[in-house]
Amino acid sequence: MAPRTRRPSGCFLASSPALHLFFLLLLGLQRPASASSHDYHDALRKSILFFEGQRSGKLPPDQRLKWRHDSALKDGASAGVDLTGGYYDAGDNVKFGFPMAFTTTLLSWSIIDFGKNMGSELNNAIKAVKWATDYLLKATSVPDTVFVQVGDAFSDHNCWERPEDMDTLRTVYKVDRAHPGSDVAGETAAALAAASIVFRSCDPAYSSLLLDRAVKVFEFADKYRGAYSNSLRSAVCPFYCDVNGYQDELLWGAAWLHKASRKREYREYILRNEEVLGAGDTINEFGWDNKHAGINVLISKEVLMGKADYLKSFQLNADRFICSLLPGVSHPQIQYSPGGLIFKAGGSNMQHVTSLSFLLLAYSNYLSHANKAVPCGGPSATADHLRNLAKRQVDYILGDNPLRMSYMVGYGPRYPQRIHHRASSLPSVRAHPARIGCKAGSRYFLSPNPNPNVLVGAVVGGPNSSDAFPDSRPFFQESEPTTYINAPLVGLLAYFSAHT
Ligand SMILES: *[C@@H]1O[C@H](CO)[C@@H](O)[C@H](O)[C@H]1NC(C)=O
Numbered sequence: 001m002a003p004r005t006r007r008p009s010g011c012f013l014a015s016s017p018a019l020h021l022f023f024l025l026l027l028g029l030q031r032p033a034s035a036s037s038h039d040y041h042d043a044l045r046k047s048i049l050f051f052e053g054q055r056s057g058k059l060p061p062d063q064r065l066k067w068r069h070d071s072a073l074k075d076g077a078s079a080g081v082d083l084t085g086g087y088y089d090a091g092d093n094v095k096f097g098f099p100m101a102f103t104t105t106l107l108s109w110s111i112i113d114f115g116k117n118m119g120s121e122l123n124n125a126i127k128a129v130k131w132a133t134d135y136l137l138k139a140t141s142v143p144d145t146v147f148v149q150v151g152d153a154f155s156d157h158n159c160w161e162r163p164e165d166m167d168t169l170r171t172v173y174k175v176d177r178a179h180p181g182s183d184v185a186g187e188t189a190a191a192l193a194a195a196s197i198v199f200r201s202c203d204p205a206y207s208s209l210l211l212d213r214a215v216k217v218f219e220f221a222d223k224y225r226g227a228y229s230n231s232l233r234s235a236v237c238p239f240y241c242d243v244n245g246y247q248d249e250l251l252w253g254a255a256w257l258h259k260a261s262r263k264r265e266y267r268e269y270i271l272r273n274e275e276v277l278g279a280g281d282t283i284n285e286f287g288w289d290n291k292h293a294g295i296n297v298l299i300s301k302e303v304l305m306g307k308a309d310y311l312k313s314f315q316l317n318a319d320r321f322i323c324s325l326l327p328g329v330s331h332p333q334i335q336y337s338p339g340g341l342i343f344k345a346g347g348s349n350m351q352h353v354t355s356l357s358f359l360l361l362a363y364s365n366y367l368s369h370a371n372k373a374v375p376c377g378g379p380s381a382t383a384d385h386l387r388n389l390a391k392r393q394v395d396y397i398l399g400d401n402p403l404r405m406s407y408m409v410g411y412g413p414r415y416p417q418r419i420h421h422r423a424s425s426l427p428s429v430r431a432h433p434a435r436i437g438c439k440a441g442s443r444y445f446l447s448p449n450p451n452p453n454v455l456v457g458a459v460v461g462g463p464n465s466s467d468a469f470p471d472s473r474p475f476f477q478e479s480e481p482t483t484y485i486n487a488p489l490v491g492l493l494a495y496f497s498a499h500t
Contacts, residue, residue, distance in 0.1 A: 217253075247278055
């Protein structure tokens with residue numbers, strides 16, 4: 001008889017070969033033989049792997065993306081704090097706290113709603129969250145202060161350098177009582193609160209640490225009000241300038257704290273501030289700057305579950321948002337490309353595609369549990385409608401589009417080869433150990449050759465409004481991947497991998 005082994009504690013259970021085989025068999029049985037069907041589980045695995053390519057700091061022994069190495073090991077030193085770790089936001093080497101926090105919130109939401117569909121990938125998804133939350137805990141370790149950025153974006157963008165070689169200015173930026181930033185602090189509180197739910201059962205101590213910190217950061221965000229763009233100006237603008245105001249992040253932070261803590265004070269905060277903070281404003285967007293649609297969809301879950309009738313107005317807002325996305329209803333407010341992709345002007349369009357599709361799918365699930373549909377003036381939109389629309393967007397990303405190419409690097413037979421990404425486009429440290437200086441990298445930037453390091457799972461900004469894609473590094477709006485494109489996609493792919 002085999003000796004009984006204790007189950008390892010913590011979130012990262014070692015998956016046994018038998019379990020792997022089980023999942024493979026399960027997938028094999030589930031996947032229909034039709035040619036147009038996608039391997040959503042493969043895409044899910046890759047979408048999570050991408051986050052390893054964005055890691056900053058000292059890389060752990062289980063790092064799977066081997067061409068990246070340690071970088072930015074002195075981040076924070078100039079301010080006397082340890083700010084190593086976290087994620088580079090996109091194809092550059094700056095750590096921008098505002099989109100990093102949003103990425104963390106959405107990765108957590110992906111796991112909260114769809115973790116049960118992730119199978120063997122759940123561990124990796126949780127690790128991707130922890131890489132961010134370990135950093136966010138460092139960034140919020142000083143009371144009434146949030147360190148919101150490491151790296152001077154102008155200095156960084158002036159160079160085409162590997163993160164491992166970086167010699168650009170690693171200036172540390174913070175918000176505090178005298179220089180408030182309710183937007184970035186509110187989003188950071190949301191991220192910590194959402195992640196506390198992810199760790200609740202597998203690591204209760206870490207989960208409480210996250211929740212306690214979320215409470216303190218939210219207090220700071222609410223008490224010292226202001227937009228971080230006004231406090232930090234050219235350090236954060238035009239990069240991640242808060243154009244939309246900080247009011248939405250306060251409601252968003254409160255909504256996540258309400259969900260994570262079930263404390264009456266957050267429910268009361270939401271009710272008291274719903275009008276003042278404009279819950280129903282500019283609702284047909286969802287991204288690192290604008291949380292309105294997300295707030296309403298998140299809160300609607302409870303209304304649709306029959307647990308919070310007093311929050312009914314949020315469900316009406318969410319219904320209105322859903323109607324604004326549907327093609328062929330009386331008041332569509334969103335553009336679709338001729339090939340069927342959601343399109344919003346302003347660059348990095350895929351961020352809108354994945355975040356809006358995530359809300360469609362999440363809402364579809366809440367509706368089907370409640371056996372409800374959305375009245376959109378004409379025929380009502382059913383849960384199936386919303387799910388099909390989200391699936392159509394995911395399938396477009398994976399290759400069902402006029403160019404027949406996948407916009408996820410490393411997925412399918414054709415995918416972007418020249419993504420706007422420093423680490424991916426320069427030779428790896430292993431292939432080329434000697435330093436490559438700031439301007440010496442330009443020849444790799446301008447080269448017509450494919451990137452030498454395949455950043456598996458990266459989803460790029462995507463085609464223009466006519467479904468055309470240049471696959472060229474200088475076209476950063478089309479060819480740059482970002483963490484906040486992938487974060488909601490993780491949830492979408494998890495769902496479709498389990499429901500094909
Ligand atoms: C999209 O890109 C293609 C190819 O570069 C170009 O011909 C087309 O005009 C662009 N469409 C728009 C709307 O910019």
